[in-house]
Amino acid sequence: MSNPLAISTVSAAFLRRILSAxxxxxxxxxxxxxxxxxxxxxxxxxxxxxxxxxxxxNAAHANDHLPTRGATGQMRGPSKLALNLHYVMSFYGNHDAFEPDLMLGEVMLALEHEPLLSKTTIHNAIEDNDELEDSDLEAALARLRVTRQLMTIDDFSKIWSIFYQVPYVLSLSYEVSHVVIETSATPPVPTPVAHPGLWVSPVSTLRLDAAGRAPGSIIPPVWGGILHVAGRGLAKPGLELEVDGGGLAMSGVRQSEAALAVTLDAPTFGGVELAVGVHRLQAIAPRTSADQPDHVRARSNALAFALSPAIVVGTITAPAGGTTATGTVDIGFTPSIRSDQAVRLLLDVRNPAAPAQVILAGRIPVEGGANAASLTFSFVSLPRGDYLVRADVDGLLSPVTLDSTAGSSTYGQIIGPELSL
Known part of the structure; x- marks a missing residue:
């Protein structure tokens, strides 16, 4: 393995071999x-x-090294590249004296007789070039082999076409393989294993396919509701779930082979209220023995799911009379809105004959401020009437309310939340 100067060093060493021939x-x-x-x-x-x-x-050695980073992203070793370098060699001189032909024959014979770049040649190339003094190619374990490439006239035509307005001359093509370069980063030295152990886990499928709303529903998951998870191998006793790296209380999870129903409340999440936004969900296979460490347990793939805000229309403050209203409306949020989240209130006119939307800006996101369970939105000269109310928190919309009363004239239709002025 060598540093990135290896490529330049190969060119310099190859030049020395050609020069002597x-x-x-x-x-x-x-x-x-x-x-x-x-x-x-x-x-x-x-x-x-x-x-x-x-x-x-270099196809044969491209995957020789192990993964350079662990599951947590920590570096395990230097990154490496195994490369093949392709050179085109062209010969110039007095054609009447056969100089290009003579040099071509001698160079081809020399490279056929010794198709390697020796350590001596590499050492001399480094000594001759101050720019390469930090090259460590000489210490590389891999031998650098020089191989002539079989090129047709069509191949040479394509190569020479990239040289703008340069006439073709007698040429050869050679490949130098394999050149391995690596980064100079030093990985941390792992701590020793205090208690070696062997754990055997059954081969079984544990997979998460989807996480979000109930099948066939348009209502996204909200705090206080249910997160529906689809997958395979989810009915195993001892299965555990993690959201954003924290474990869930499985008493709040209903299990079946292909589905989970996770109750989105504080008891399930260890007394913590989950914030509006995108979260990471992962399943962990049951322990095969009581002393099996967590880090060797099988895990499913990770899924992202979005938790939308739920809202309640609170106090409306606006003087009576007139065709328009100016005032404020209080909106309650579940879960609470963090100080760094952007909030807008969307008001959709409920008149199908004249659809329109009004957007009320909430507070500007502030780092380090207090969370808010309720926000006050101001409106000016808003036409009186009925409005469908939705909140937009960082791009996630609060769900609407559907009429679920059988036999109702509005059954299955959107009936709220509403703001009436």
Whole structure:
């Protein structure tokens, strides 16, 4: 494993190998790094141009290392990349003296005879370039192999098409594999295991598929209501649930094989009121023995569910008379609204012939303020009539009330909450 300077070091070491072979064929020949240019062909000086044109993952070693982070996100080890470097090699010189051909033959033979970048070559490349003095490629365990790529004329045509207005010259393509680079971050040293143990768990399905409203209902879960959970393997005795990392009292949960009904109240949540917003739900498999630690118990996938606000229309303060009203309305919220939550009140006109909506702004979110079980909203010159009332808390809307009285003329229709002026 090496630091990111390994890629540059490979190019420098490859250059040295080519330089010695090219000089054996044509004295004073040079090697250049970089994309080929039109001027190189015009100069016709003996030269081999080496260009790194593609980098791709090494398929054989891409997954050699273990996961670099644990389930909690803590780093377990450095991140590593196994790469293959693809080079295009082009030959320039006096064609009358066969210089490009001579250099090509000598370079191909040298790389065929010794298809490796030796540690000596890498060491000398680092010594020759001050920019590479911090490279540790020389100490890498992996041997760097140089392999000629079989390229058709169509392949070379595609490669040279990326060099704008550069004429094609005699070329070869080589791959250097495999170059492994890694981050320099140092993972924490784990503490020793005080009491080794072995726990065996049965292979069974524990899965959560959905969490939210009741099947077929349009009413979202609210505090004081029921959270409906669908999944598999949920009827096991000893099953536990976590919401946002905290355990629930299973006495408030009705279990069946494919569904759970979680009572959203303080006793179920250990005396804590869950806030309006998005929460994380996860199921934990029963213990296989009384001494089995929590961290080795099987867990389901995690699901997100949204807890919507429930509201009650309170006191309305507005002078009587006139076609419009100016005043305030108190709205009670369950659960309480946190100080950092944005709140709006949506008033929908109940007249189907003239639908309209009025939005009343609540308080501005403030960090570190007090929670509020009730908020007062002001309205100015609001046309008198009946309004459907909904609250918007951080994008989550309070549910409406449906008429559930059988035989009622409005059965199944929205009947509230209402504000009458």
């Amino acid at each position: 090219a000089n054996a064929a044509v004295p004073n020949a040079k090697v250049r790094l970089g994309a080929p240019t039109a001027k190189l062909a015009e100069d016709a000086a003996p030269l081999v141009n080496l260009h790194l044109y593609r980098v791709e993952p």
